[in-house]
Amino acid sequence: MKMKRELITYLISGGVTTGVNYLLYAGLLALHIPYLAANSAAWAGAVLTAYALNRQWVFHSKKHIASELASFAALRFLTLLVENMLLWLLISRMDTAAFPAKLIVSVVTVVGNYVLCKFGIFRKEAVTHG
Template sequence: MNHKKEFITYLVSGGITTAANYVLYAGLLFLEVPWLAANSAAWAGAVITAYILNRRWVFRSRNRMTAELASFVGLRFLTLLTENLLLWLLIDELKLAPFPAKLIVSAVTVTGNYLLSKYRIFKKEAVCHG
């Protein structure tokens, strides 16, 4: 797949993943779940969505699923920690409302997730021709 098409499919799947994340986050906030728990639960739903879309549609991976999934969740966990830290800063320290704060933080996490996915998780395995 060429880089332009891959990037476009990543953006579309990212939009789907982000929508799942925001719907879960907003729904949990509406139910008065604290923002940290709401964000962490929404993250879990988004990670499942993102892995399926990235593996099958964006990067068309043929790597071993168990190792790849473990890598995906592990590296995405780093973005969860980053996201929760930034949300704490914006919500608790700078007194922004939880939903607008999440929108701001998403710019950082979406970029980080693309780079981690492309260059660490779904990188093409070397093929030996011998």
């Protein structure tokens, strides 16, 4: 039951985070910001949103905020690199429009981010009885 609730709250917070990401990306594209710069800036806004929601609402973390946020951003940076590489491939090499490319790439990043959060950043410490 707890796992199901966690997955549901993760999906909802992911939806909010994705909305922030897409709104920022679309807004920056509308301002004629290059797609990789727009994606990187949107990533920053999405990371802050995701961290706050994941820490408080999904994983209920009690760890030190500064070190946890640094770890969260560092691991999410890996997904930014993958996302920018895939966007470049889809847009520059496969002639996909910028926004549909972002939608395609999001599938990869959502799955990757869940795994990084669940088993990396917000991993529960093992309880030892002794």
